[in-house]
Amino acid sequence: MKQKILVLGAGGQLGMELLHSARPDVECVALARPELDIGDRLAVADCLSARAPAVIINAAAYTAVDAAEDNAAAAHRANAQGPANLARSCRELGIRLLHVSTDFVFDGASSHPYTPAAPTAPLGEYGRSKLAGERAVLELCPQALVLRSGWVYSRFGNNFVKTMLRLMAEREQLAVVADQVGTPTWARGLAGALWAAAARPGLSGIYHWSDEGSCSWYEFALAICEEAVDLGLLAKSLPIRPIASSEYPTAARRPAYSVLDKTASWRDLAQPAVPWRTQLRCMLADMKEAQDE
Numbered sequence: 001m002k003q004k005i006l007v008l009g010a011g012g013q014l015g016m017e018l019l020h021s022a023r024p025d026v027e028c029v030a031l032a033r034p035e036l037d038i039g040d041r042l043a044v045a046d047c048l049s050a051r052a053p054a055v056i057i058n059a060a061a062y063t064a065v066d067a068a069e070d071n072a073a074a075a076h077r078a079n080a081q082g083p084a085n086l087a088r089s090c091r092e093l094g095i096r097l098l099h100v101s102t103d104f105v106f107d108g109a110s111s112h113p114y115t116p117a118a119p120t121a122p123l124g125e126y127g128r129s130k131l132a133g134e135r136a137v138l139e140l141c142p143q144a145l146v147l148r149s150g151w152v153y154s155r156f157g158n159n160f161v162k163t164m165l166r167l168m169a170e171r172e173q174l175a176v177v178a179d180q181v182g183t184p185t186w187a188r189g190l191a192g193a194l195w196a197a198a199a200r201p202g203l204s205g206i207y208h209w210s211d212e213g214s215c216s217w218y219e220f221a222l223a224i225c226e227e228a229v230d231l232g233l234l235a236k237s238l239p240i241r242p243i244a245s246s247e248y249p250t251a252a253r254r255p256a257y258s259v260l261d262k263t264a265s266w267r268d269l270a271q272p273a274v275p276w277r278t279q280l281r282c283m284l285a286d287m288k289e290a291q292d293e
């Protein structure tokens with residue numbers, strides 16, 4: 001019999017990539033927000049006991065980083081109470097919980113990649129709510145696995161790559177922040193790491209996943225432009241100017257450095273480390289193919 005795996009947050013970019021890359025040897029049940037609001041404790045308990053999956057992958061979250069500054073209660077409901085609801089029911093029902101978290105649990109003061117054990121110190125409400133969610137998951141369901149990632153993009157949903165492609169087609173020039181460094185992560189690769197984790201029942205605790213290497217948002221934008229022109233997704237290149245974060249004020253402060261150390265994931269999940277630029281090209285090619293269909 002196939003293992004039943006419930007994917008929550010199935011309407012989001014990671015959720016969509018999880019469904020797109022589901023392994024054929026599992027029965028994948030996808031629930032988007034209208035089918036299950038993870039902030040509703042009773043609905044979570046009822047849903048999990050009725051569906052009785054072996055594993056849950058929680059890709060549901062409040063991800064509007066700037067809006068979270070004025071909507072802390074909504075962010076905490078989805079990102080802290082929701083995971084707590086899942087963890088409580090998972091422990092009671094013997095379900096394995098894989099939960100996704102973020103590099104925004106760090107303050108960005110480091111100059112070398114953050115290990116899973118590195119001290120956390122989120123700068124904003126989104127990061128605080130996600131950290132509270134991680135803690136609730138591991139406290140209420142110690143067998144759970146938390147996978148942190150960062151700078152996630154996909155052809156589905158809203159993300160930096162799609163915003164850049166739109167602006168690059170509309171404008172004559174762009175200015176992009178150059179003093180925040182991280183690692184772009186194609187959601188398809190993150191989905192692969194989650195499927196690998198689902199297939200390894202002994203793993204628990206905090207792991208990190210992103211693509212390999214690092215860059216600033218400015219360098220990421222340059223690469224998007226070059227690859228998109230090369231693939232025919234953009235008609236022409238345009239000038240892109242590096243700016244400081246102070247020239248692009250946002251409601252939420254963001255870590256200046258949020259590169260993640262993936263050593264433990266490469267070892268335990270046996271997933272290949274693919275350079276972020278290679279993954280960017282794969283995603284853009286995937287987008288082009290979907291457009292041409």
Ligand SMILES: NC(=O)c1ccc[n+]([C@@H]2O[C@H](COP(=O)([O-])OP(=O)(O)OC[C@H]3O[C@@H](n4cnc5c(N)ncnc54)[C@H](OP(=O)(O)O)[C@@H]3O)[C@@H](O)[C@H]2O)c1
Nearest residue numbers: 009011012013014033037038060061063102149150151152
């Ligand atoms: N995006 C990034 O750069 C990034 C970076 C690091 C980590 N992550 C983490 O990766 C995971 C997936 O993020 P993503 O990029 O796929 O985000 P996304 O595209 O915003 O998807 C999140 C999904 O969760 C749903 N959702 C929100 N509140 C919910 C609730 N109470 N109950 C059920 N579903 C709810 C959203 O539905 P609605 O659209 O209806 O609100 C949306 O479909 C999250 O844990 C996120 O924190 C993301």
